[in-house]
Amino acid sequence: MEKLTNKEEEIMRALWKAERAFVKDLLPFFTDPPLHYNTVSTIIRNLEEKGYVGHHSYGNTHEYFPLISxxxxxxxxxxxxxxxxxxxxxxxxxxxxxxxxxxxxxxxxxxxxxxxxxxx
Known part of the structure; x- marks a missing residue:
C-alpha cells in the first residue's frame, strides 16, 4: 500500500465519512477551495488503481466505497x-x-x- 497525496487523502476522508458515494455526492465536502467534478473523478479513479477504493456500476455511473478503513x-x-x-x-x-x-x-x-x- 502506498502513501496518498494530500488531495487523495482529502478525497478518502470524504469517502470514509460518506461510506458510499457517487462523485457528485463528494463535491459538497470540498468548498474551500471547491473541487471540480472532473478533478474528484480523476482522483477517485487513481485511488481505485492504488487499491484504496472500489465501485459498483449502475450503467455508466459508479458508486464508490473505501476498500481500506x-x-x-x-x-x-x-x-x-x-x-x-x-x-x-x-x-x-x-x-x-x-x-x-x-x-x-x-x-x-x-x-x-x-x-x-x-x-x-
Whole structure:
C-alpha cells in the first residue's frame, strides 16, 4: 500500500465519512477551495488503481466505497510517520511529550495504562 497525496487523502476522508458515494455526492465536502467534478473523478479513479477504493456500476455511473478503513490507513501512515519523524520511533517519547506540554493529564495517563493492561 502506498502513501496518498494530500488531495487523495482529502478525497478518502470524504469517502470514509460518506461510506458510499457517487462523485457528485463528494463535491459538497470540498468548498474551500471547491473541487471540480472532473478533478474528484480523476482522483477517485487513481485511488481505485492504488487499491484504496472500489465501485459498483449502475450503467455508466459508479458508486464508490473505501476498500481500506480509516483506522488501517492512520496506523500504517499517519501515526507511524508522526512517531518516526518527530519522536524517534518511540511511543514513550510521544506520550512523554504530550504529558510535559499539559496535553494529557495524569488521570488520562492512568486511564490509558488501565486500557493497556486490560488489552483494549
Amino acid at each position: 480509516k483506522e488501517n490507513y492512520q496506523n500504517q501512515f499517519v501515526i507511524n510517520k508522526l512517531v518516526g519523524e518527530y519522536f524517534d520511533n518511540s511511543y514513550k517519547n510521544m506520550v512523554s511529550y504530550f504529558a510535559k506540554n499539559d496535553k494529557v493529564s495524569a488521570e488520562e495517563l492512568r486511564e490509558i495504562l488501565q486500557m493497556i493492561e486490560k488489552g483494549n
